[in-house]
Amino acid sequence: MSSILRRTFSSSAQLATSTATISTKSPTTVLYEERNLKRLVQKFKKFCENNRFRTNNGIYEGVVSRLAAAKRFHWIEEILDDQKKYDDISKEGFNARLILLYGKSGMFDNAYNVFDEMPERNCKRTVLSFNALLAACVNSKKYDKVNELFRNLPQKLEIQPDLVSYNTVIKAFCEMGSLDSGISLLIEIEMKGVQPDLITFNTLLNGFYANGRFVDGERLWSQMVQKNICPDIWSYNAKLLGFALEKRTKDAVELVEEMKDKGIKPSTISFNALIKGFVKEKNLEEAKRWYCEIGNSDCKPDKFTFATLIPFVCEKDDLGFAFELSKVIISRKLFVDKALLQRVVDGLLKESKIQEAKELAQLGNDNSYCRYKLMLPTKVCGSGLNSEDIQELESS
Structure with a gap:
């Protein structure tokens, strides 16, 4: 009996100590430090009981982003659906946030359901929630649906689109490669007396320049400058x-x-x-x-720097520089395609730079954050490895 009491007292003391430790930390810190996603969801829902916590957009975005990255979409639905029990759900801004969070997670159907259910919560839908729905549609990559919503919903709900609405639709057109439709919408909004802004032009400029339509991009640049919009x-x-x-x-x-x-x-x-x-x-x-x-x-x-440089450097047989670039990637814990680093390892092997290949593979495999699991193939056609090289690799 005494041993049972000791264990019970010990467990209670540990729990009390743990609770006391957590209480001294901010909710942001507690959630950031929680590695177990199931416990993350439980703690997030508990913190949401506090009115002040529910006003922090950054915490919501951070938690949802982590769950989305882990593809735990059912838990995203769980924590966002849980928000409906609070009085905030009658406020349009709160609904707009949920719509945007679902959109950033690629869960457009859920986002639309929140928008669709707003009248049931005595929550009026204005251009604020309408724009959130358009943004959710773009973030979910449902580009073909954006124009449909834009053309049909405002008239049905008596909502007047604003510049944010137009900019969102232009972004959708650019993302789906319908650049000329974007220009048509630019003309349309000017005819309606709405003045495009820097965001409007930047969206179009990026679309045209990135798609090789340099002359059209230059024409837009001139138009932007003529309107006294500074690049x-x-x-x-x-x-x-x-x-x-x-x-x-x-x-x-x-x-x-x-x-x-x-x-x-x-x-x-x-x-x-x-x-x-x-x-x-x-x-x-x-x-x-x-x-x-x-x-x-x-x-x-960033990762795009290395994704551009490393294949080119390998192509030019500058394996020493490729080796140094690869070590920077791993030391900075950047997420890149594993094949990028594997190409460097293979190139080092072909140049009989055994120690460098071993070092790079070891760095990638030992890094618990990256987990590249780079391979050291010992029998590569045309690798240039002699029997001593192969023996050294096989012993590593």
Whole structure:
């Protein structure tokens, strides 16, 4: 009996200590530190009982994003459906948030159900929730449905679309490659007396430049300037990509200088565009130089930087540089396609750089965050490995 009492007392003490520890931490910290997704859901629902907690959009987005990344869509539905028991559900802004969260998770049917059920909760639907539904449709990649909703719902619900509505539909057109439809809508909104803004033009500029329609992009750029809308970093990045795809790297470099003269600092996306341009021109030294320029700035290379550079560097047989780039990827815990790093390992093997291949494979396999599981094939056709090399690999 005494042993049972001791165990009971010990368990109670541990629980009390655990509870006390949690209570000293903010809900954001508790949820961020929780690795078990089931417990994450339980704690999130418990925290939602607090009125103040329910006003924090960032926490909602963070938890839903984690569940979506893990493809735990039933738990997303569980925690968002649980929100309906609170009085907040009669507020349009609260419903709009749920609609957007479902959309960002790719769960458009759920998003539409929230919008559809709003009258049952005595919650009026205005352009706010309508725009949330359009955004959910875009984020769920249901691009073909966006125009249908845009054309039918406003008249049915007596909602007047605003500039946010138009910008969202233009984004959908650009995402699905219907660029001319985007231009038609731009003309339509101007005829209705609605003035396009920087977001409108940036969306269209990115669509046209990225799809190789450089001349049309330039025409839009001129139109934007004529309306006294000043280009920002996103405008310049779209144009830089256009130059890169046109293999006009000299113009791209001059554009970067223009940005600096206007006080606009290049971003990682800017540098990536330049690197992409020099890769397309097969200019290894300039591609490497602009990679180094990222380090000389306040920016950091991202996964797109490496996805552009590594295949090109391997193609140019600069395996030493590819090796260094790969180590940066792993040390920074960037998520890249495993095949990208495997290509470097295979290239090192073909160059008989056994130690480097072993080191890279070990780094990838030991990194619990990345878990690349890189392979060290010992019998590759044309690998150039001699019997001693193969013996060394097989013993590792």
